[in-house]
Every structure is written in structure tokens, then in C-alpha cells.
Amino acid sequence: MKNTTKWDLVDLICPHTCRGCGELGAVLCERCKKYILDEHVEICPICKKIVAETKESVQKVRMVNLEGENKFCEGCDSPFEMCWVVGWREGALAKVIKDFKYQSVRAAGGVLAELVDMVLPRDFSDMTVVPLPTIGRHVRERGLDHTKILARKLAKMRNWRVDMALARATDTVQVGTNAVKRKSQADSTYDVVKKLDPEGRYLLIDDIWTTGATMQAAAKRMREAGAKKIYGVVLAIGRPGE
Ligand SMILES: [Zn+2]
Numbered sequence: 001m002k003n004t005t006k007w008d009l010v011d012l013i014c015p016h017t018c019r020g021c022g023e024l025g026a027v028l029c030e031r032c033k034k035y036i037l038d039e040h041v042e043i044c045p046i047c048k049k050i051v052a053e054t055k056e057s058v059q060k061v062r063m064v065n066l067e068g069e070n071k072f073c074e075g076c077d078s079p080f081e082m083c084w085v086v087g088w089r090e091g092a093l094a095k096v097i098k099d100f101k102y103q104s105v106r107a108a109g110g111v112l113a114e115l116v117d118m119v120l121p122r123d124f125s126d127m128t129v130v131p132l133p134t135i136g137r138h139v140r141e142r143g144l145d146h147t148k149i150l151a152r153k154l155a156k157m158r159n160w161r162v163d164m165a166l167a168r169a170t171d172t173v174q175v176g177t178n179a180v181k182r183k184s185q186a187d188s189t190y191d192v193v194k195k196l197d198p199e200g201r202y203l204l205i206d207d208i209w210t211t212g213a214t215m216q217a218a219a220k221r222m223r224e225a226g227a228k229k230i231y232g233v234v235l236a237i238g239r240p241g242e
């Protein structure tokens with residue numbers, strides 16, 4: 001039995017329990033969803049310095065990142081126009097992500113896409129969603145490409161398109177490419193494999209921001225390939241010092 005089929009069945013047979021409080025019914029209950037989203041600290045995702053607090057709560061974060069000038073904070077450059085995160089990598093959010101990635105709980109993917117939709121500005125229009133490519137081996141092991149699924153769900157909600165514009169350089173077949181190109185492939189994790197629209201707006205999406213190295217590398221490659229407006233969104237970020 002394929003993974004997906006097996007887990008679809010589990011989804012069907014076992015009623016969901018909230019990963020935050022255990023309440024029966026959904027992967028994440030409304031209260032716990034609100035708890036995750038009700039966080040209003042903006043931090044620099046590189047140095048994790050607090051950039052702005054828009055509400056009283058300081059212990060928790062809702063939206064990471066920072067606007068304009070391609071800077072995360074005074075000291076940290078950013079290849080993104082803007083960048084967001086749903087929350088800290090902990091508690092209910094971390095559990096839902098884990099269930100989605102490693103247990104392939106489909107309903108978890110739906111909830112995560114919903115959370116991403118809620119942290120992004122309402123007035124964003126005409127965006128092309130680009131999922132960060134998952135390592136091919138992981139997709140085969142897990143039976144699903146979770147970042148791609150997330151991108152598709154989000155795009156559907158917003159009436160955007162998905163473009164698999166990036167590929168992992170190590171997954172790329174290098175037959176026939178010249179030595180210079182080969183070197184540049186080896187130098188970077190990602191290759192741009194589609195023609196990018198210089199006027200287009202691209203939203204890179206990934207699950208976890210650890211150091212942000214992969215997201216930044218991907219954004220830089222897309223800039224080199226001609227994209228000018230690149231945004232980013234991730235599900236969770238580690239707390240300072242993690
Ligand atoms: Zn709950």
C-alpha cells in the first residue's frame with residue numbers, strides 16, 4: 001500500500017485531535033489557531049533581533065520580517081522584498097508540521113496552508129508561488145512533496161499560480177552542460193530551471209527557517225536569473241539561540 005493511501009485511510013478512520021490542546025475534531029482547533037496567529041513581534045530572521053512589536057505580547061511571534069529596502073534589519077541584508085513566518089517552531093505548530101511532513105496527514109497540510117494565507121497581506125495579487133525544492137530522496141521516502149502540496153493549496157486559495165522554477169542543483173542532470181555551467185551548479189544549491197518574468201512577483205515558500213541559508217540562496221539565484229520582486233514565507237522559525 002502506498003503511503004498516501006495508507007494515510008488517507010488513517011485520516012478517514014481516526015477523528016482528528018487538536019495538536020495544541022487535544023480537543024477532538026480538527027488537527028488544530030480554532031482556539032489554538034488563534035493562539036498561533038495572535039502573535040505580533042517582528043524579528044530579523046538572521047540575527048533574531050526584535051524589529052517591531054505591534055501588540056503587547058512579546059513572548060510569541062506571529063510575523064517575522066521586515067519591509068522594504070531589502071533589509072531584514074539595520075545590519076542584515078535580505079534578498080526578499082518582504083518575508084513572513086507563521087510562528088515559532090514549537091508547540092502545536094511544530095506538531096502539525098511534523099504530522100504533515102512525516103506522517104503525511106493531509107488535513108495538516110490544509111491547516112498549514114490556511115495559516116500561511118492568514119499571515120500574508122490580504123491585498124497581495126498576481127503572485128507566482130515557487131516551492132523550495134525538496135531533496136528528491138526525501139520525496140521518494142515520504143511519498144509526497146509536502147512543500148509543493150502546500151504551494152498548490154495556497155495558490156488555490158488565493159487564485160495564484162505555482163511555478164516549479166527551482167531545482168536542486170544536485171538533482172539536476174548535467175549531461176551536455178558546459179564546464180562553466182557545471183561549476184556554477186556545483187557552487188549553489190539551486191538552479192533556476194524556468195524562464196522568470198522580470199516584471200513578475202514571486203513568493204518562495206518553505207516549511208522551516210533554520211538559518212535561512214536555503215531560502216536566501218534560492219532567492220539570490222532567482223535574482224540572478226532576472227526576477228526582481230521576490231517575497232518569502234515559511235511555516236516556522238527557531239527561537240533565538242536554537
Ligand atoms: Zn486546540
Ligand SMILES: [Zn+2]
Pocket residue numbers: 044045046047048049072073074075076
Ligand atoms: Zn538582523
